[in-house]
Amino acid sequence: MEKYDPKSIELRWQGIWEGDGAFTTRDPGGNGKYYVLEMFPYPSGKIHMGHVRNYSIGDVVARFFMMKGKDVLHPMGWDSFGLPAENAAIQHGIHPAEWTRQNIVFMRNQLKRLGFSYDWKREVATCAPEYYRWNQWLFLKFFEKGLAYKKRSSVNWCPGCSTVLANEQVEGGLCWRCDSPVEEKKLDQWFLRITDYAEELLECTQGLTGWPERVLTMQRNWIGKSVGVEVSFPVAGSIEAIRIFTTRPDTIFGVTFVSLAPDHPLVEKITAPQRLEEVREFSLRVLSMTGREAEAEKEGVFTGAYCVNPLTSEKVPVYAANFVLMDYGTGAVMAVPAHDGRDFEFARKYNLPVKVVVSPLDGEPDPAAMQAAYVDDGVMVNSGQFDGMSNTEAMEGIAEFLERRGLGKKGVTYRLRDWGISRQRYWGCPIPVVYCEGCGTVPMPYEDLPVILPEDVLLTGKGLSPLANCPFVNAKCPRCGGKARRETDTMDTFVDSSWYFLRYTSPESKDLPFDKKEAKVWMPVDRYIGGIEHAVMHLLYARFFTKAIRDIGLADISEPFANLLTQGMVCKESMKCPEHGYLFPEEAAGGVCRQCGKAVEVGAVEKMSKSRKNIIDPDRIIETYGADTTRLFSLFAAPPEKDLDWSEEGVEGSYRFLGRVWRLVGENMEALKAAAPYDGYPAITGDGKVAMTGDGYPAMTGDGKVAMTGFLRDIRRITHMTIRKVTQDI
RNA sequence: GCCCGAGUGGCGGAAUCUGGUAGACGCACGGGACUUAAAAUCCCGAGUCCCGAAAGGGACGUGCCGGUUCGAUCCCGGCCUCGGGCACCA
Known part of the structure; x- marks a missing residue:
């Protein structure tokens, strides 16, 4: 018998x-379609073990x-911008x-050598x-529908590389390449109005029963819906009013x-002239801080202005504060130190009054003695008719009271931004727009x-857009x-990957x-497989695109991925030499x-990464053990959702297992060749008699057929149990 | 701080959905067979502790405490630990 030689097989x-x-791919017939998709790779140079695992599961x-x-x-395809x-190009001149x-x-050949069942056409x-x-x-199309628009906004700017960085390329407030502190810079930018779909994106998470709960939770948190009331606080001695949003009208x-917020437009308008300099200085200082620094202590300055509480008619001071964000809600917050942790901290620092209006059942706290804000439910006090x-x-009652008087209205705010x-x-997709001296922005x-x-x-890696x-x-x-x-400017590469699953249904489409x-036939993707790192960004963008494309009239589905499998990382311990660092x-x-x-x-055992050098080259494993061993190990060593600890011994175990299968079949080749296809009844021997079963004689069933007993029955039972188990697992 | 997820042998992990012999399969380990020898391969053993010369037998065991049940790794409540995500979001 020939030795198990994976390469030649x-x-x-x-x-x-x-x-x-x-x-x-065949056109779907009576048995129905199944669309299985793995997240396509960025063609970085070589396939890594994470790809092998991802694509083995999909296969x-x-x-x-x-x-x-x-x-x-x-x-299969390539996320190649x-x-x-x-x-x-900059480093190697290519x-x-x-x-x-x-x-x-190169990578296509690697995938082919792994034997995956892709339709490369x-x-x-x-x-x-x-x-x-x-x-x-x-x-x-998005531009026509008002879903694409241009506005001035802040970006992450690295002064060292003189370029704009994506959020993912900012690590702890520093540039991932040169470690310069990242600055905020205002630039004109194109936006897609994903916030138009915030409610639907949130709502539809209810129906995504084939998705892991934690991914849905992450998406819901990201969308961040808050229900509350928008209330106007008129500025004393001015025609202006401060609009605030609160989830706690009570x-x-x-x-x-x-x-x-320091950059709220009203700050300039209402600040008292004698305080203007101080306030401007404060605003500039806060706004120049990067994300990380801004997490410092709460700080603020008094503007000298007062506004009027619409419920009590009390005059309260207006502050500019570093922890209020211009791009969330209305950029202004009412402060209730007794019942909000941030406001409490701020009030104590600047000696502002604390007024309790929700009392715990065991007695009203003394504002002067409070150590922390009381944020739980309770009974209304010091609140007039309530x-x-x-x-x-009271939450509902006050909201309705304000609406009736025209002082406020119920509203919803999302954390999600455009x-x-x-x-x-x-190296990206050009945005198809020109700026004409006469006509302005023209698509x-x-x-x-x-x-x-x-x-x-x-x-050169310097300056703004190379295309300029x-x-x-x-x-x-x-x-x-x-x-x-x-x-x-070119488009974020997440745009490219937001609809590629639709392109696969008719990759040659010219119109x-x-x-x-074709999209109607194949969509949605029945099983989508990829890393958890895309739980929010890619998967949210793809959902948004699917809905927007539906509204353009191109498709009639609302959700692209019926079932989602997020596979774990491939991990391995790192090796470090005291002198030469990671090895x-x-x-x-x-x-x-x-x-x-x-x-x-x-x-420690950590995710394989080039920087820690704890990586295994799939090519070496394929060369040594073959593609089947490589694939078998990456499936066998851990459940798909969980992290996989790399173990060379485990790979050997998989290789031995395949060797045993090879010998088992090889040694019984003659018998297997002679065997007739299984028809559900005991085998008939050459002389036309019923073959002997494990425990001696065949039994007869009530209808005169030969029943299976003993060994044969066990085999059949095991076969069926295996089929059932495999079917359920997959 | 808030929100998820997970805790089972020396290790990775089965069984958990549907409560019913816990530890499949693999790794590592020990013993044996084959071989002049080794490699490869095959077979056997093994949760922990105790009793026994042995064959055997007993007790305890799925992070901790409690509950439901004839019966809990599985269901319920509370805690602990680890991992992940979000984090001044008003």
Whole structure:
């Protein structure tokens, strides 16, 4: 018998699959469709173990449903715009397009060598004009519907690299590349109005029963809906009024001051002239702080202005305070020190009065002696006609009272902000807009798409958008034919990945981003598999796009992913040499540093990452043990949702297991070849008699058929139990 | 601080949804077979403690405390620990 030789077996079958088009998608027939999708990779250079795990899980699902007779859509592609390509260009002098192309070729071969059941005919790459022209098309549709707009807003600015950074590229207030403190800078930016869909995005989480609860929780928290009341506090001696939002209308009687965000427009208007200098100084100082520093102690300055509590007619001072955020709610808050922790801290610091209006049942606290705000439920006190009510009743009562008098109205506020998609980078999808001297902001006509990203661009990593310095910027206004300047920012790459699952349903579509009929056939994705790190951003954006695309009339689904599986990370202990720092596994063979021979310190088991050098190259494992062992181990070693601890011994165990299967089949090859397909009855031997079963003789059932007994029955039972178990698990 | 999730042998983990022989499978470990020897492979053993020369037998065991039940790793309540997410959100 031949030895188990994974390489020759795998290459032979991979060749046969490819030759037969075994994984080419069929049009769904009577058995129904199944769309299984794994999050497509960024083509960074090589496949890593996280990819192997992700795609092995997906392959199991795909093959399972293929074997059940479903028509399966199982595509793969490349999230191929992004900053690493630009960094490679700057560091190695290779063009981002070429670097990306080479990486895709290499990684595609790696995936093929792993034997995954992808329909490569449907491959997409987001950096291809045939793909990103539809990004631009969707952008124009969004623009028409008012879902895309431009406004001035703050961005993370790194003075060291003189470039804008994404939020993910700011680590602890510092630039991820050069460690410069990140500054806030105001720039004109394009936004997508995701907040229009806040309520629906929240509401629909109820129906996503196939999603992990924690992902839904994270999305709900991110959307952050608050129900409350918007109330106006007129400014004393002025026609202005301060609009505040509160979720605690029951505590309005306890307001002892009002706080404004330092950049609230009213600050300038109402501050007393003699305090103006101090207030401006404070605002400037607070606003120049970065995210991390701003978490410092609560601080504020008195504006010299007073406003009037609409319920009590009391005059209360107005402060500018560092903990009030302009871009949440109305940028102004009423302060109730007795019942809000932040206001309490602030009031104690500046000796402001504390007024109790909700009393615990065991007695009203003394404001002077309180150590902390009382934030729980209780009975209303010092609140006029509402005294004696429970505060939960008063909440509703006061809200209605204010509405009747026209002093306020019930309202809802979300934490979710609109999605800023402008990136001052080269390697991304151009935003299809020009600025005409005469006509202003003009969208490109649909028939002029795509706006092609030019190839001859000088990349230095300095300055604003690289596209601003090349002929690309000069355009003709599509409306008046006059001179115009092209938009030089590109789109956030999350835009690319917000609809790629729709493109897979008809990757050749020439007239629309995707074919409506095909999308109707295949969507939604029945099982979506990827890392938990995308729990909020990508998955929320994709949900938003699906709803917006529905409202454009292109699709009739509201949610893209029926079931979501978030797989755990692949982890391994790190190795550290006292002299040479982190070591790759092969540099620490035998527990000593290969360079200096010092004993290696074994670190904690953590996510595989290049910086800790605790990585395993899938190629090496495939070369040594074969793709099947690599895949088997990454499935077997831990449940899909949980982290997987890498273990070379475990890999060997998987390899031995496959060796045993190979021998078991090989040694019984003759018997297996002779066996007839199983028809549910005991085997008939060559002479036409019923074969002997484990315990001697076959038994007869009531209808005269031969029943299965003993050993045979056990085998059949185990077979069926296994089928049931596998079906349930998958 | 708030919100999720998880705690089972030396290790990764089964069983938990649907309460009914806890510890499947794998790793590591020990013993044996094969071999001149080794590798590879195969077989056997093993939760912990106690009694016994052995065959066997007994007690205790799923983070801790309590509840429901004939019966709880599983259901309920309270705590502890670890992991993750969010965090001045008014």
